[in-house]
Amino acid sequence: MSAPERGGTTTYLEAIRQGLWEEMESDERVFMLGEDIGVYGGAFKVTDGFLDRFGEGRVIDTPISEAAIVGASVGAAMMGLRPVAEMQFIDFISCGFDQLTNVAAKNRYRWGQATPIVVRGPAGGGVHGGPFHSLQAESYFTHTAGLKVVCPATAYDAKGLIKAAIRDDDPVVFQEHKFLYRRVKEDLPAEEFVVPLGKARIHREGRDLTIVTWAAMVHTAAEAAEALAADGVAVEIVDLRTLVPLDEEAVLTSVAKTGRAIVLHEAPRTGGFGGEIAATIAEKAFEYLDAPIVRVTAPDTPVPYSPPLEEYYLPGKDDVQLAARKLLDY
Amino acid sequence: MAEKKTKGKKKTATAEAVTESAAESQETGRTTGEGAAPTGEAKEDFQALQRRREDLALDVTRAFPDKYRISGEMEGCSDAAKIDLLERLVRTRTFDARMRRLFRQGRFEGTYYSQIGQEACDVVIAAQLEKTDFVGPSHRDLGASVGKGIPLTALAAQVYNRVDSPDGGRYTACHYWHPEYWVMQPSTSIMMNWIAATGAAFGFKMLKKKGVAVAFGGDGATAHGDFHEGCNFAGVHRLPIVYIIQNNLWAESLPLSLTTALTDLAHRADAYGFPGVTIDGNDVISVWNTTRKALQRARGGDGPTLIEMKTYRWFGHSDIDPADYRSEDEVEDWTERDPLPRYVAWLMENEVLDEERLEGIRQAIRQEVEQAVEFAEASARPEPEAFLSEVFVHEYPGFDVRAGR
Numbered sequence: 036m037s038a039p040e041r042g043g044t045t046t047y048l049e050a051i052r053q054g055l056w057e058e059m060e061s062d063e064r065v066f067m068l069g070e071d072i073g074v075y076g077g078a079f080k081v082t083d084g085f086l087d088r089f090g091e092g093r094v095i096d097t098p099i100s101e102a103a104i105v106g107a108s109v110g111a112a113m114m115g116l117r118p119v120a121e122m123q124f125i126d127f128i129s130c131g132f133d134q135l136t137n138v139a140a141k142n143r144y145r146w147g148q149a150t151p152i153v154v155r156g157p158a159g160g161g162v163h164g165g166p167f168h169s170l171q172a173e174s175y176f177t178h179t180a181g182l183k184v185v186c187p188a189t190a191y192d193a194k195g196l197i198k199a200a201i202r203d204d205d206p207v208v209f210q211e212h213k214f215l216y217r218r219v220k221e222d223l224p225a226e227e228f229v230v231p232l233g234k235a236r237i238h239r240e241g242r243d244l245t246i247v248t249w250a251a252m253v254h255t256a257a258e259a260a261e262a263l264a265a266d267g268v269a270v271e272i273v274d275l276r277t278l279v280p281l282d283e284e285a286v287l288t289s290v291a292k293t294g295r296a297i298v299l300h301e302a303p304r305t306g307g308f309g310g311e312i313a314a315t316i317a318e319k320a321f322e323y324l325d326a327p328i329v330r331v332t333a334p335d336t337p338v339p340y341s342p343p344l345e346e347y348y349l350p351g352k353d354d355v356q357l358a359a360r361k362l363l364d365y
Numbered sequence: 366m367a368e369k370k371t372k373g374k375k376k377t378a379t380a381e382a383v384t385e386s387a388a389e390s391q392e393t394g395r396t397t398g399e400g401a402a403p404t405g406e407a408k409e410d411f412q413a414l415q416r417r418r419e420d421l422a423l424d425v426t427r428a429f430p431d432k433y434r435i436s437g438e439m440e441g442c443s444d445a446a447k448i449d450l451l452e453r454l455v456r457t458r459t460f461d462a463r464m465r466r467l468f469r470q471g472r473f474e475g476t477y478y479s480q481i482g483q484e485a486c487d488v489v490i491a492a493q494l495e496k497t498d499f500v501g502p503s504h505r506d507l508g509a510s511v512g513k514g515i516p517l518t519a520l521a522a523q524v525y526n527r528v529d530s531p532d533g534g535r536y537t538a539c540h541y542w543h544p545e546y547w548v549m550q551p552s553t554s555i556m557m558n559w560i561a562a563t564g565a566a567f568g569f570k571m572l573k574k575k576g577v578a579v580a581f582g583g584d585g586a587t588a589h590g591d592f593h594e595g596c597n598f599a600g601v602h603r604l605p606i607v608y609i610i611q612n613n614l615w616a617e618s619l620p621l622s623l624t625t626a627l628t629d630l631a632h633r634a635d636a637y638g639f640p641g642v643t644i645d646g647n648d649v650i651s652v653w654n655t656t657r658k659a660l661q662r663a664r665g666g667d668g669p670t671l672i673e674m675k676t677y678r679w680f681g682h683s684d685i686d687p688a689d690y691r692s693e694d695e696v697e698d699w700t701e702r703d704p705l706p707r708y709v710a711w712l713m714e715n716e717v718l719d720e721e722r723l724e725g726i727r728q729a730i731r732q733e734v735e736q737a738v739e740f741a742e743a744s745a746r747p748e749p750e751a752f753l754s755e756v757f758v759h760e761y762p763g764f765d766v767r768a769g770r
Contacts, residue, residue, distance in 0.1 A: 106595065109561050110501075114499075116571060133554055133591070137557060144755055146531065148549075
């Protein structure tokens with residue numbers, strides 16, 4: 036597989052591949068390591084062709100050792116390199132948890148050491164991956180001071196944010212939504228662009244109700260918004276893009292406008308990042324609210340495997356519509 | 366192993382005694398131990414050392430029978446370098462003993478982790494490193510920092526958790542480090558440093574730089590998964606790294622027999638395709654020769670080496686641990702295998718050192734330690750809000766760690 040062509044219709048996956056490729060081209064300190072990323076090109080082929088172009092010195096097939104993948108990235112970052120580590124599935128990050136949350140996250144704080152690493156990998160459900168291949172892992176990391184957490188929903192953002200993540204001097208957890216890899220595509224500019232961390236995006240404008248969400252749920256929210264529009268309800272969708280840093284202002288501005296808020300995410304409810312958003316709105320925009328804040332999330336279970344089970348597990352268009360109706364009737 | 370007895374109140378050795386003692390130890394007759402000293406091993410090559418480790422049982426009294434004497438030659442070590450090494454060892458011991466006493470006097474908050482007894486294991490290799498070589502110490506590696514030349518003032522301020530500590534008081538006492546000396550901050554979470562140092566070695570290799578990395582861990586830490594992942598990764602990539610296991614027989618309160626069914630931890634290296642050797646970690650000559658070879662291997666592109674050093678921590682895991690899980694006999698046996706008097710005696714036998722010079726070194730170092738203590742005590746305590754910054758390199762608008770207040 037050859038160098039990615041810039042511009043034109045680009046899938047979410049290809050967008051990430053482009054972003055990685057461009058950063059590898061422009062900065063020789065950038066290298067990648069992970070399981071089956073070289074010869075095989077990665078479980079989802081995100082790094083297909085990288086070995087041929089950049090060589091085994093910069094595209095490193097590692098043993099099945101997540102702690103070593105993250106830990107070696109931390110050490111190499113201390114030496115001035117900019118590692119991009121792939122978790123074959125983001126679920127496996129638990130095996131490198133200590134290296135990520137105790138070493139990488141605290142290096143800056145403990146001893147001023149910058150740790151410019153990106154730990155990226157496919158997250159999320161919808162592809163019948165079962166309990167170990169479907170996790171949305173963001174809440175482990177939003178709760179760890181010192182990590183940045185990125186969850187793109189579109190091809191444009193996936194490309195622009197992976198570039199920003201690699202250039203950032205802090206450790207970044209970059210969750211790619213595997214359901215979106217080949218299902219989401221758009222025309223991307225031929226010229227280079229970067230999407231800064233910490234800036235939310237209004238996916239759809241509306242005046243009646245705000246849905247704050249990220250990753251694949253942006254598209255679920257959009258389906259619900261479309262259905263509600265038929266009844267004359269104008270939904271505004273705030274796509275956070277990055278959870279840390281959080282664009283609080285974008286959330287509050289939208290809620291101040293609409294007076295109603297749904298927080299929607301794919302991860303289980305308890306301790307989910309949606310609670311953080313809801314609390315922020317309650318603390319800082321209470322006087323604008325015309326109705327309670329509502330969370331629409333997965334239940335507090337692991338992600339089940341069988342399609343009917345998983346379909347029930349994942350928040351869907353109907354769940355969002357139901358919540359919206361409740362709020363509008365409040 | 367000697368039959369266990371519950372350790373009574375009787376102290377068989379104190380740090381202070383030894384600090385005062387390098388010379389006195391001779392006077393008390395410690396230079397006349399019996400039995401064959403491990404003379405051969407200093408001259409053996411690595412393969413021979415590896416074969417030899419078959420003979421080295423857990424019971425070091427059998428493997429290294431001479432408690433008081435060491436012998437052999439220190440390869441490629443000038444007389445000046447031998448004295449320099451002695452100074453670093455005495456500096457480490459003196460500082461450690463002084464800090465222990467200050468802790469018991471309540472002069473600083475938190476806790477204290479003494480390394481006394483284990484100094485040779487990290488001082489000797491650290492003293493051989495270039496400033497830009499990378500060190501990944503564990504939580505009992507004062508000697509790695511002193512050995513690499515970090516000023517005692519910075520180390521004392523670290524123990525006192527004052528503003529002049531390299532970490533400004535954010536991090537636990539005795540986790541010595543310094544950015545300018547390429548000694549990374551040790552981890553409280555066991556073995557974090559093992560993989561990070563492996564990554565640094567990986568960085569040296571990728572950047573085609575001539576550095577080596579040295580990682581330290583204890584016997585207990587070899588049970589951790591990160592030990593395996595780090596070693597395995599280093600073996601695959603033939604990284605320029607030297608792994609040091611300080612086997613002091615106790616992982617906090619856990620005896621070695623409950624950490625592993627192995628007797629010699631050097632065997633673990635076989636699983637990773639690089640050499641592993643077991644040596645007497647309290648024998649400065651043996652430690653010097655072995656670490657020197659391992660560093661040569663690393664610098665020459667021959668990959669990692671695992672060195673198990675049998676040693677002993679004289680005191681508890683931290684200084685609030687009375688360590689009464691160990692038998693009195695064991696403690697006594699091991700404190701007699703003190704690396705410092707053994708080395709001093711050998712230097713004197715070889716006429717590299719005499720009483721007068723030793724006394725001069727001790728005086729100068731005592732003074733240096735006192736100055737470091739004065740520096741730490743005079744250093745300000747951090748301002749309460751000083752911890753509310755530098756969570757990220759690039760902070761961002763709206764980010765406010767005070768939000769929790």
